[in-house]
Structure formats: structure tokens, C-alpha cells
Amino acid sequence: MVRERVPEKHGIAFEVDRGERFEVIDPKGSQVADLVAFDRSDTTERFSPKYTYRRENKLRPTTGDRLYTTEGEPILTFVDDDCGVHDLLYAPCNHWVVGDYYGQTGEGGCRENLAEVLEGEGISEAEIQETLNVFMKSEIDDYEVRIAEPESEPGDTVVFEAEMDAIVGIAACSGESTVNAGGTKPIDLDIPDGSVLARNF
Numbered sequence: 496m497v498r499e500r501v502p503e504k505h506g507i508a509f510e511v512d513r514g515e516r517f518e519v520i521d522p523k524g525s526q527v528a529d530l531v532a533f534d535r536s537d538t539t540e541r542f543s544p545k546y547t548y549r550r551e552n553k554l555r556p557t558t559g560d561r562l563y564t565t566e567g568e569p570i571l572t573f574v575d576d577d578c579g580v581h582d583l584l585y586a587p588c589n590h591w592v593v594g595d596y597y598g599q600t601g602e603g604g605c606r607e608n609l610a611e612v613l614e615g616e617g618i619s620e621a622e623i624q625e626t627l628n629v630f631m632k633s634e635i636d637d638y639e640v641r642i643a644e645p646e647s648e649p650g651d652t653v654v655f656e657a658e659m660d661a662i663v664g665i666a667a668c669s670g671e672s673t674v675n676a677g678g679t680k681p682i683d684l685d686i687p688d689g690s691v692l693a694r695n696f
């Protein structure tokens with residue numbers, strides 16, 4: 496494994512073989528990491544939050560739970576999870592999300608960062624709209640949803656195991672808002688040696 500630090504507001508893409516593990520670490524606490532995952536043999540099949548909660552019957556996956564694809568197949572398993580609070584509801588932030596809701600006019604967000612690092616794999620921005628938002632806290636109250644500050648502490652780690660050969664993209668979330676407890680920070684990754692496909696930092 497090799498440690499990669501994704502700086503605030505940036506992204507990285509890497510590949511994992513079935514059975515390999517990787518870790519997503521929040522080094523400073525209260526920082527969200529947006530994660531997408533694609534079947535490496537056919538990237539039209541990708542992680543689906545909706546089919547994940549259809550399969551797992553929960554909106555906060557944690558240790559022992561699996562993430563499923565648009566075809567209902569397992570793609571990643573949560574092997575270990577220090578935090579337990581992650582989000583399946585929200586689409587990744589992008590230029591209009593950070594502009595309209597966080598006052599960051601003229602900036603891009605996680606969607607643009609993920610598109611940049613996945614372009615070389617033939618994955619377009621149009622295919623990037625469903626993420627697992629690691630360490631993000633969403634709340635539902637009488638069917639209304641809102642974003643709360645993350646509960647992740649410095650050093651909190653999620654260990655994933657690949658259930659198929661996959662391409663994974665991860666962005667350190669760009670929102671200077673409640674979503675990241677007010678300020679953006681880096682995300683650390685432990686990933687297999689030589690697995691990096693692209694990074695935009």
C-alpha cells in the first residue's frame with residue numbers, strides 16, 4: 496500500500512483488483528470525501544446509491560455492508576469503519592452547488608474534480624452524479640433532508656475491499672460550508688502500489 500494525500504478541493508483516480516483493499520482517511524476530521532466506483536471491464540456499470548439502499552435497506556452503510564452497482568452487483572464492501580456516518584443521498588457538489596449554496600462563485604466542485612481524473616478512462620462528467628459521500632452527515636426529518644457537520648474525528652478511517660475489478664475516483668470535497676464543518680481539508684488514502692490512474696494535483 497502507498498499513502499496519497501489528496502489536497503483540499505482536488506481528486507484522484509486509481510484501480511483496484513477484486514479482493515484488494517484501500518483505505519480512506521480523514522486526517523484532520525470533519526472532511527467529506529466523494530467516492531465513485533466503476534466496473535473496470537465495462538464502465539457503464541457503476542456504483543449506485545439507490546440500488547445500494549435497495550439491497551442493504553439502510554441509508555448509512557457501515558462495517559459489513561456492501562455498495563452495489565447500477566446492475567445490482569456488489570462492487571465494494573465496508574470492511575472496517577471508524578466513523579459510521581456517511582451519506583448516500585446527495586449528489587456530488589459542482590459549480591452551481593458551491594456557487595448557489597456556499598457562495599463560491601466561479602469554482603468547480605467534486606463533480607468537476609472527479610470528471611477531470613476519470614476522463615482518461617473514457618468516463619464523462621455526465622456519468623458522474625452518484626457518489627458515496629464518505630464522512631458526510633445527512634439528516635432526514637419528516638422526509639425533509641439537510642446537511643449537518645460530519646462526525647469524523649482526525650484519523651478516522653474506512654477500509655474498503657473490492658468485490659470486482661474496479662476504477663475508483665475520490666475527491667476531497669470542495670464545499671466551504673456545514674458539509675465540511677466550515678472549511679475544506681485534505682483526504683488521505685492508502686491504496687495499492689502502482690494503482691494511480693490520474694490525479695489533478
Ligand SMILES: [Zn+2]
Binds near residue numbers: 529587605
Ligand atoms: Zn463536494
